[in-house]
Amino acid sequence: MPELPEVETIRRSLLPHLVGLPILGCEIYLPKLLQNLSAEEFSQSIRGRHVEDILRRGKYLVLRLSGGYTLVVHLRMTGQLRFVHEDAPCPPHTHIVLKFAAGMVLRYTDIRQFGYWFLAPDSGIEQVARLERLGVEPLALDFTVGHLEALLSGRRGKIKAVLLDQARIAGVGNIYADEALFGAGLHPARAAGSLAPEEIARLHRHLQEVLNQGILMRGTTLRDYVDGSGESGGFQHKLKVYGQKGQPCSKCQTPIARLVIAGRGTHLCPNCQV
DNA sequence: CGGTGCCTGCTG
DNA sequence: CAGCAGGCACCG
Numbered sequence: 001m002p003e004l005p006e007v008e009t010i011r012r013s014l015l016p017h018l019v020g021l022p023i024l025g026c027e028i029y030l031p032k033l034l035q036n037l038s039a040e041e042f043s044q045s046i047r048g049r050h051v052e053d054i055l056r057r058g059k060y061l062v063l064r065l066s067g068g069y070t071l072v073v074h075l076r077m078t079g080q081l082r083f084v085h086e087d088a089p090c091p092p093h094t095h096i097v098l099k100f101a102a103g104m105v106l107r108y109t110d111i112r113q114f115g116y117w118f119l120a121p122d123s124g125i126e127q128v129a130r131l132e133r134l135g136v137e138p139l140a141l142d143f144t145v146g147h148l149e150a151l152l153s154g155r156r157g158k159i160k161a162v163l164l165d166q167a168r169i170a171g172v173g174n175i176y177a178d179e180a181l182f183g184a185g186l187h188p189a190r191a192a193g194s195l196a197p198e199e200i201a202r203l204h205r206h207l208q209e210v211l212n213q214g215i216l217m218r219g220t221t222l223r224d225y226v227d228g229s230g231e232s233g234g235f236q237h238k239l240k241v242y243g244q245k246g247q248p249c250s251k252c253q254t255p256i257a258r259l260v261i262a263g264r265g266t267h268l269c270p271n272c273q274v
Numbered sequence: 275c276g277g278t279g280c281c282t283g284c285t286g
Numbered sequence: 287c288a289g290c291a292g293g294c295a296c297c298g
Binding site for chain 1: 290291292293294
């Protein structure tokens, strides 16, 4: 479900509510979501700590807790985190609940049960949650055109596969990859190493543009995505190719096509993207 | 690299 | 009822 803009929106929506609050307890209904601890160990380890900060790394949400512990959550396809009062109706597929004061709870809901949680001391969390394998943050200042060029050059794989590879660029998923490639006028199946310098510069600019727009619009809600307050995003109204199969291209009116590239449904304008 | 599995639910 | 879904780990 959520890509970088959605996770960033969740982070921002939770931050002002959660920081400083002690975790009074938790309920684990689906222990397999806990990747590195049993339900018992998790409960023992998290109880009494308070949330000091919330960060994001790629599509991972990173909660710094007091006492030198970090909680890492990946929402995969259908995970949702909502900070609500316990009296609010509890959605189906709610698997983990963290309890705070005054009846407030952080509910983790995940229809497909693909998401996962890690809890570990700060010193070990990077390795435990495999954050260390993630590539560059595409909105960071050090992600330059030259950096993108280095990631692409000499590679025979498809551009789209590179954009989706979290070990190279962290946080880009299927929607924003398709939108960035459309903006840059590049065919997703092009060999990564075949891009001319001006094409790399275009891809860099449009990738940052769609991610920033996605954040500005508070994410893309196609099915399940909501932020930490349960609010839908708005970027679905701005999509130019993703999910637009058969619709006229916004630039040239050619019907948008859907192919499978890099194993994923891929949307593109067959005329504009070469 | 591509293919498969993990799950459940919605769409055509 | 098959096919598909904002993801990723694992296999060969």
